[in-house]
Amino acid sequence: MTTALSVAFTLNGLPVALEAPEGMTLLQALRGPLELSGPRFGCGAEACGCCMVALDGEPRPSCTLPVEAARGRAVETVEGLGSPEAPHPLQEAFLAEQAGQCGWCLSGILVSAAALLRRDPDPDEAAVRAALEPHLCRCGAQNRMLRAVLRAARAMRP
Template sequence: MSTYNLDVNGHMHTVRTEPDTPLLYVLRNDLQLNGAKFGCGLAQCGACTVMLGKEAVLSCVLPVSQVGQDPVRTVEGLGSAAAPGVLQRAFIEEQAAQCGYCIAGMIMRAQALLESNPSPSDADIRHNLAINLCRCGTHMRIVRAVQRAAEAMRRAPKAGLRA
């Protein structure tokens, strides 16, 4: 067992676990952050996507020992049910979720995209989200939601990506 200090959603957490424990397990089991989902456990579906620094990562295969000092952001760090973030609000307005299982991962990958490219084309969005699987078929709504959020962020840059 080792001890790790993790910056998750702007809060420091100390966890004691094995070095090879996937970050996803730490988030869900130790920190009770259940937005990121266990889908495949093989880095093939994207349901577990979170951000490590500015990059979208698959937390089901990322050992906690490799997190280092980079901050971790989960969908819970973007907003809440009472005050959803820009992307969360756009996904709600576009009715982009059906079963909702993939949506947290989609949102986190879209968040990373918008932080690096505030004006993505539809092709950019599709390419970026290609790793995230959605069996419900709301792909067009998801693309519209990311475009809606990008536009809202460009109109109100002071509000930031978390507003």
């Protein structure tokens, strides 16, 4: 018999609560009962970054994180960054730099880049590379992604 856990947290600025079976990961909860498609399953071993979310503002892989680790905390996914009517500067910059190809890795990369820009609104190239290092992209778009993050940082300056 599986034990159900009550888990309440803030998701993209809104309160959510769910009953989750013991052993459910945050990624499974986001893609399942919470019906989000941004965080993706890639490797299941915290090695690719496709499932990256911001937990209390810090990037964390959600594929191995138990859903109860989010209890009482703030979770942000790519869906929380912007909307078609009001895109986040990172989303605009990624489009302008044509920084995505297949797109599988982009939601995690955008979450990590947003966390970087909150921490450091004027990052240098080395800081961007370090922030994006946990992400695996096989399309070869890394240089465009780097330019996009730096472009967004410039656009966000007062």
